[in-house]
Amino acid sequence: MITAIVLAGGVGKRMGMEIPKQFVMVNEKPIIIYTLESFDRHPKIDQVVVVCKQGWADTMWGYIREFGIKKVKWVISGGSIVQKSINNAVQFLSDKCVGDDIV
Template sequence: MKIALIIAGGSGKRTGQDIPKQFININDKPVIIYTLEGFQKHPDIDAIEVVCLDGWHEILRAYAKQYNITKLKWVISGGESGQESIRNGVYNLEGKCNDDDIIIIHDGIRPMIDEEVLSDVIVKCELYGNGVTSLPYNEQIFIKEDEYSTKQYIPRDTLRRVQTPQAYKFGKLLWAYKKAFADKIGIYGSSYTNTMMVDLGETLYFAKGSDKNIKITTADDFELFKALLAVKKSSWMK
């Protein structure tokens, strides 16, 4: 099986809105539904699990019914941090998945999921045991000497930006979260599954990415999302 694990447990305080950002309507549709539709439409996805903010479970189920998200199988509560939320989602799948099943972890507030990106991350996971969506880094990165100056940079051709979706074989993913939380490795601050895996000594494998795969973090990101929804690719572009 191939199961999408969607993380939608955040309260969205940075957007300054009265409701969680994943439930804000854009063009009369909640952000989380745009995200779920990408997985609903993909032929390789068998089921969807959403880690959801407490108090919003039934609202999410109602939206899923309204928008015909028939692959939604489980809605569970998140944790105090992003890593706790992912852990909860992984643990809920224990006994439901085989070790070789593929779990695709994705942020609920990345609504522009591309079919080719999702397909490639699954292919890489089938080949190597994991696959992480990535892009080249096109800006120059400098290391601070102090608050006002620098004299050292990191060659950008040595860098990759990693996003979600990320895909992992279930057996390794379950092992990783049990070990990480038992040994307190890679679970604090801004840690995510990818950084945790590296902290545990695992090798990650790059998959295709997309610049349209934005993460809605601030109020301005909603305007960018609306603009991307309205854009159509020019017919002359390859």
């Protein structure tokens, strides 16, 4: 099984936006959906965990459902910095991956 980790926990501070940059709409679709659609179409990716900014998981799940993303199995909270977000994902997956699984 191949699991992809998608880091979507940024706040977009440099952009000066009121919402996290991954939720900014481009052509009537949040930016994060373009990324998730790519993973959803990739034939070698079996499942996806999205690391999301704390407090935005419901919004993320709403968009995942709205745009028919099938391979996202989990949305988890990120950390205060990207390294902590990566660690959160790896620790979360530690009991979900076995044998020769690839992350």
